[in-house]
Amino acid sequence: MSIETTITRAWQRKAAWLWLLLPISWLYGLLVFLRRQAYRLGMLSSFRAPVPVMVIGNVTVGGSGKTPLIITLVSYLQQQGVKVGVISRGYGGDTSQMPALVTKESLPSTVGDEPCLIVNTTAAPMAVCPNRKQAITTLLNAHPDLQLIIADDGLQHYALQRDIEWIVVDVARGFGNEQLLPTGFLREPIARLKNTTVIYHEKPNGVSALNDSENLAQRLTMQLQPDELYPLLSVDELVELNAAKSAIPLSANAVPSKGDKVHAISGIGYPQRFFATLSTLGFDVIGHPYPDHHNFSLTELLQYTEHPMIVTTKDAVKIRTVLLTEISKINAIKSNESIDSHNGNDIRALINRLWILPVTATLSDTCYQTLQQQLTALDINMATSSHS
Structure with missing residues (x-):
C-alpha cells in the first residue's frame, strides 16, 4: 500500500x-x-x-x-x-513536452488523464502546462478567438x-x-x-x-448522475480490430446487471464515492482503490478475474491505452503470446470483462x-x- x-x-x-x-x-x-x-x-x-x-x-x-x-x-x-477553452497543469503528463495542446490523439502519458477525458468528451480547445501563463499563451496562439x-x-x-x-x-x-x-x-x-x-x-x-x-x-x-455502462472498447472498435486481422479475436460481452458481483477499479481522488455509486445501482461491489492518477499496468488488471470489472471514465482513458498497446504488440509478432508473456486469450478475456460507468x-x-x-x-x- x-x-x-x-x-x-x-x-x-x-x-x-x-x-x-x-x-x-x-x-x-x-x-x-x-x-x-x-x-x-x-x-x-x-x-x-x-x-x-x-x-x-x-x-x-x-x-x-x-x-x-x-x-x-x-x-x-x-x-x-x-x-471557451480549458487549461490544466497536466498532472501525470510529461512536463518536458509542455506547454502542449491537447487533441483527441493525445496520450495520457503526455498530457495527463483528465485533459484527455475533457477533450475527448467536449472537443474543446485545451492546453496543459504547470506554468499556467505558458498554457494560456499556447492556447490563445492556437485559438485567438476564445x-x-x-x-x-x-x-x-x-x-x-x-x-x-x-x-x-x-x-x-x-x-x-x-x-x-x-x-x-x-x-x-x-x-x-x-x-x-x-x-x-x-x-x-x-x-x-x-x-x-x-x-x-x-x-x-x-x-x-450515473449513466449506462458501456464497454471499454466499442462494438465498432472490435469490428475494426478484427477486420485488421488482429491476433486476438474480440467479441462483445453481456453488460453486467443489478445483483452481479463486480470488481470496482478506481484511481481517482475519492474512490469511495465511485464504489458507493455502484452499490446504489445494485451491484455487489469488490472495491479496489488505487492512488489518484494511478498508471495501471497490465499485470494489475489481469489479476481481477471471475467477475466483470467496472472503471471510471478517467481511469478508462489510461487503461484503454494500455490494452491497445498490448494488442499492437501481439499483432506485431503474429502470435498468441505477447512479448510481455501475457497470453492473447487472457487479453481478450480482460477486454470482455471491462466496463465503464460514466457520470454526468x-x-x-x-x-x-x-x-x-x-x-x-x-x-x-x-x-x-x-x-x-
Whole structure:
C-alpha cells in the first residue's frame, strides 16, 4: 500500500495519530498565508490573461467532482455560443513536452488523464502546462478567438489572476477533521470559501448536510448522475480490430446487471464515492482503490478475474491505452503470446470483462443563473439562458 493511500484512509476515518502531525500543519498554514499575502501585495508577480479566466478548484485534497463539472460547463457554454477553452497543469503528463495542446490523439502519458477525458468528451480547445501563463499563451496562439478560459484545479495557483472562482465542496466527504495538511486534507483554511462561488456537490436525491439554514432553492448545487455502462472498447472498435486481422479475436460481452458481483477499479481522488455509486445501482461491489492518477499496468488488471470489472471514465482513458498497446504488440509478432508473456486469450478475456460507468454533473438552476450573471459582468453574452 502506498503512503498516499495510507494517509488518505487515515483522513477518511479521522485517525487519532494524525494529530501528531499538527505542528507540520501549523507551519504549512503559515506558508500558505504568507504566500497568498505576497501575491496580494504584489511582492510576487501574477499573470493577467488577455481574456477572462474562470478557475474551478477546491480547498481539499482528492476528488470533489471538478472534472465532470468542467465537462458540463464547457458543453453548456458551447451550446450557448461561447467560445471557451480549458487549461490544466497536466498532472501525470510529461512536463518536458509542455506547454502542449491537447487533441483527441493525445496520450495520457503526455498530457495527463483528465485533459484527455475533457477533450475527448467536449472537443474543446485545451492546453496543459504547470506554468499556467505558458498554457494560456499556447492556447490563445492556437485559438485567438476564445472568449473565456476555464482553469482546471488552479485555485491555489495565485500566479494566475482570475475573474471568476468556483470552489467545489463535496458535502458527503465534508472537511474531515477540518485541519490543514497533513493532519487533515485541507489545502487552505475553510475561511477561503468566503466571498467566492461555492458549488455544493451533493448525493443524487440527497439532503444537504451543510448550510441547512440556507434557502435550498437558492443553493448552488451539483450532483453526479450515473449513466449506462458501456464497454471499454466499442462494438465498432472490435469490428475494426478484427477486420485488421488482429491476433486476438474480440467479441462483445453481456453488460453486467443489478445483483452481479463486480470488481470496482478506481484511481481517482475519492474512490469511495465511485464504489458507493455502484452499490446504489445494485451491484455487489469488490472495491479496489488505487492512488489518484494511478498508471495501471497490465499485470494489475489481469489479476481481477471471475467477475466483470467496472472503471471510471478517467481511469478508462489510461487503461484503454494500455490494452491497445498490448494488442499492437501481439499483432506485431503474429502470435498468441505477447512479448510481455501475457497470453492473447487472457487479453481478450480482460477486454470482455471491462466496463465503464460514466457520470454526468447536473447543476441546479441557480448555478446557471449565477454563471450567466458573472459572464454578463465580463461582457460575455450567451445566446440564450436555457440549459435544457
